[in-house]
Amino acid sequence: MMADMDRRDVIDRVAIPRKDDDLLLGRHGLDLLMPMHAMIDPEGRIVHIGPSLSRLAGNRPLVNRKLTDCFSFNRPQTVRGPADLHGIGGHRLDLAFRDGRAVRLRGVAAPLAGAGGLVLNLSLGLRELADLGGAGLTCTDFSATDMTVDMLYLIEGKNAAMTESQRLIMRLNGARQMAEKQAFTDTLTGLGNRRALDRALADLVAAGIPFALCNVDLDYFKQVNDRHGHAAGDEVLKAVAHVLTDVTRDRDLVARTGGDEFVILFRNLVDPAIIDRIARRLIVGVEQPITVGDATCRISASMGTALSTAYDVADPVQMMADADLALYASKRAGRSRHAVFDACLHVPPSE
Amino acid sequence: MHGLVNRSLQGFLQDTYGDEVWRDIARRSAPDLTGFEPMMEYEDALTHDVIAAACRALSKTQPDLLEDLGTYLVSHPNMSRVRRLMRYGGDDFRAFLHSLDDLPERARLILPDAPFPGLRLTDMGSGIYRLTCRGGMPGVEHVVMGIIRAMADDYGALVVLDWAETADGGPDSATIDIHMPADRFHEGRAFALTDGLAS
Structure with a gap:
């Protein structure tokens, strides 16, 4: 059997003269060393294919057909018919099945001594690694020196490691966003805190957006705390936060900056008449009796506003101070009211 | 210890015995431990503490627990x-x-x-x-x-x-x-090289 095959392999029809040191390698040997090879006769016809190429080809007929009828050549592109195969020995080849799915293969061809023709050794192109050309190849289809299975192992492992890394990044990012949100939130009321106010102020000033800064101070809140306890006070603060959120727009910032002190930044709003209307709605809102357990709490609010357009360059510190002056003016004028800062407020009060 | 080892241990305990058991083991191993990140590095001692706590909680010897972990992994x-x-x-x-x-x-x-x-x-x-x-x-x-x-x-x-x-x-x-007696085998589980790669 073996002798039979060897005799067919070395038909004495000389194309390249056989030398003494040329190897006599039977088809079994070639199948073992290069399971994905094809033998091409001097006419350019496939006369034998290795077991893995056979498996890869599936029901595409290869043997006894012209190599160039079975495969299209992407490299060298000059190979179109059998006559173009002369001289491709030693070159890197890039080819694909013509029948069915165009599975890409790469390879190299070597001219055969003795009978003439070529032996073509092939392997899967990189793009075919994901599903091995759709042919259901197994470990035994690859020679022991072929690293394709190691590549698959690497791809699989790399995917797993990347997935884990991405999950970690998502978790860390979620935690960072949560921490950031908490860092800018007043835990009792859910409003912004001092840090949120400072950042929003800096952003508005940097962007040159006109805005109003309004300080809100609760009146009679101390009495609520004294009379009904801190728990009731906390409930009142939450109710006030609701009112403040209700009377402002989404684009405005409402922050709690102290025990019973709040700041509103009205973005793109510097009309004193409109701000005054909002302020009155706010005061009416917080003056609604708030029921906490058995107690009914009544408070009010005083407000003072500074407009960024009143300054050549809006300075948050100066605006805070000026809004405070306006707030004190409201308090002095009898509480439960709103005042917009005016330069004359800088004059020390006479009392 | 590589986080992958710790995360595998956590996955084994969670998937086999439930979240409640895992949380209990984690609490007994380290006060603020909730879970492991597979791509991070941890102190070796923590891994050993978790294994020891798991053995106590599940009344298992360490060799038995680790062998079960190996079985779970594959x-x-x-x-x-x-x-x-x-x-x-x-x-x-x-x-x-x-x-x-x-x-x-x-x-x-x-x-x-x-x-x-x-x-x-x-x-x-x-x-x-x-x-x-x-x-x-x-x-x-x-x-x-x-x-x-x-x-x-x-x-x-x-x-x-x-x-x-x-x-x-x-x-x-x-x-x-x-x-491995040569003639003893039964039907194994199906496997193809490319099952998981296309996803």
Whole structure:
């Protein structure tokens, strides 16, 4: 059997003269060393294919057909018919099945001594690694020196490691966003805190957006705390936060900056008449009796506003101070009211 | 300790015994421990504390727990990726056993710093293979034992595993004898090289 095959392999029809040191390698040997090879006769016809190429080809007929009828050549592109195969020995080849799915293969061809023709050794192109050309190849289809299975192992492992890394990044990012949100939130009321106010102020000033800064101070809140306890006070603060959120727009910032002190930044709003209307709605809102357990709490609010357009360059510190002056003016004028800062407020009060 | 080891341990305890049991073990291991990140590094002592706490909570010996962990790694549906990586070793269990020599190197291609033990397989003849396991984290040979047992099942190979009474591998090593009568096998689980790659 073996002798039979060897005799067919070395038909004495000389194309390249056989030398003494040329190897006599039977088809079994070639199948073992290069399971994905094809033998091409001097006419350019496939006369034998290795077991893995056979498996890869599936029901595409290869043997006894012209190599160039079975495969299209992407490299060298000059190979179109059998006559173009002369001289491709030693070159890197890039080819694909013509029948069915165009599975890409790469390879190299070597001219055969003795009978003439070529032996073509092939392997899967990189793009075919994901599903091995759709042919259901197994470990035994690859020679022991072929690293394709190691590549698959690497791809699989790399995917797993990347997935884990991405999950970690998502978790860390979620935690960072949560921490950031908490860092800018007043835990009792859910409003912004001092840090949120400072950042929003800096952003508005940097962007040159006109805005109003309004300080809100609760009146009679101390009495609520004294009379009904801190728990009731906390409930009142939450109710006030609701009112403040209700009377402002989404684009405005409402922050709690102290025990019973709040700041509103009205973005793109510097009309004193409109701000005054909002302020009155706010005061009416917080003056609604708030029921906490058995107690009914009544408070009010005083407000003072500074407009960024009143300054050549809006300075948050100066605006805070000026809004405070306006707030004190409201308090002095009898509480439960709103005042917009005016330069004359800088004059020390006479009392 | 590589986070992957800790995360595997956590996954094993959660998937096998439930979140409640895991949380209890985590609390007993370290006050603020809730879970592990597979891509981060942890103190070795923490891993050992978790293993010890799990053994106490589940009334298991450490070797039994670690062998169960090994079995879990290659047989639980949540760990199908590890099983797939192991099946790249070969088309039958014998080829798989021979691939164990290469396994640590392959694994290091993906995770260069993971604490895999060195593995060496010797064919003793008469269907007996001797696997020497050296280095890695303490007790890792029990994890390997669990993996081999589960993989034999996966390939449908009927094998008997024993601890070998030998000091061939020197200190810091353990040796498993794998008895594989040639004619005993049953239907293994299906596997194709490319099952998981397209996704």
